[in-house]
Amino acid sequence: MLALTRKKGESIVLGNDIELVILDIRGDQVKVGISAPKNVPVYRKEIYLQIQEENKAAGDIGNLEALKKLL
C-alpha cells in the first residue's frame, strides 16, 4: 500500500477526476473531503463490508426447506 503524509488542507489526486482533501484533523479523527464524479459511489468501508457480508449470506441459503414451507 502506498502511504503518503499530508497536512491539513493538502490533497491527494487519484486519476484525472478524483480528489481527496484533508479538511480537518482533531485528535484521532480526520475529516476528508471527496470530490469525485457523481456516478462514482463512495462508501464508508464498514458499511461496504456489511453489505458484502449480507450478499454472501443471501447466497448461502441456510435453510431452504424451512423457506419453502413458509412460502
Add this chain to the structure above:
Amino acid sequence: MKRETRLFGTIDIDDDKIIHFEDGIIGFPFMKDFTLIKDEEDSESFIMWLQSMDEVQFAMPVVEPLRVLDSYNPTINDDLLTSIGITEANTFCLVTITVPPEIEKLTVNLKAPIIINTDNNKACQIIVEDDLEIKYPIYDLLRKED
C-alpha cells in the same frame, strides 16, 4: 447459455434473459451476469431468485421491497444509475433475502437494493443513505400471510 446450478439443476437461459451488472454486486465485482428465476410450481410465491451465471453455486432469493414494507421509498441518487440508463418508467427494484439456519431470523436487506433497467437488462446494486436496516426481519410478516 447453459449452466448446471445448485438449486435449479441445468438451466438454459436465452441471452436476452441475462441481467448484466457492469460492476458486479457489492463485494463481488466478478459476479456480473445473473438471471431472474421464478418458482413456477408456486405462482403465489413472490420470492424470486437471482441466479449467478458466473458462479453456478450462487443464487440469492429476492423480493420486491414493497411486498415486505409498503412505505419503502429510499432516496436514490440518479447519478449512480446513469451507467444502466434508468428512467422511472423502466425501473424494477429488488432486495435480497437472507435465510439463516434459524428460519425465524429471516431478513431482507433494505439498505442495498438492486435496481434493474427492464429495457436493457442492465442492473446495479447501490447502498442508500437512508437509515434502513441491512437485516430487516420478515418472518412474522410471511407467517401472517398464511
